[in-house]
Amino acid sequence: MKKWRITIMTGMTFLLTACGGFNPETALNDSREQLNTFFTSHEDKEIVADYTQESVLTFLEGDLSEYFSDNFKEEISGLVEKIPFEETTLDPIPNKIDFLDDSNNQILWTKYVIDDYEIDSDNKQVIFEVSSEEFGMHSNDLKITMYQDNGNWKIFSISE
Known part of the structure; x- marks a missing residue:
């Protein structure tokens, strides 16, 4: 009888782990x-x-928005509204959108690579550490937090 109980408990644990969960x-x-x-x-x-x-x-807000969580989209829109677009040199520029910098009519571009990651099982998130592999004006290292929303992984936040 005890053997059956252990087998049933093991089976239930396996099923609960396999069906859903992180x-x-x-x-x-x-x-x-x-x-x-x-x-x-x-x-x-x-x-x-x-x-x-x-x-x-x-x-x-176009096709790129499919990669962003709703919270992140709202945050970025607020930061964009604070950028003084009439100036040619932006200093300082809000940290989370520094890929938009246009200094002296030069265009900033950055190619990022993933260096490391951390899995936050409690919050069901993955945090990536990324760095600039190639860049047009300056480089920066970022932490990008992603979470799953309706089956799709989306950018939840970006920090330096």
């Missing part, structure tokens, strides 16, 4: 794939927006 390895692989897709979505150094508030907001 799988760190799957989370890492799926979120990394989504982040790399985001990084390569505009990799040919194409101009993605003119240096105007309207153009930048349109860009961020």
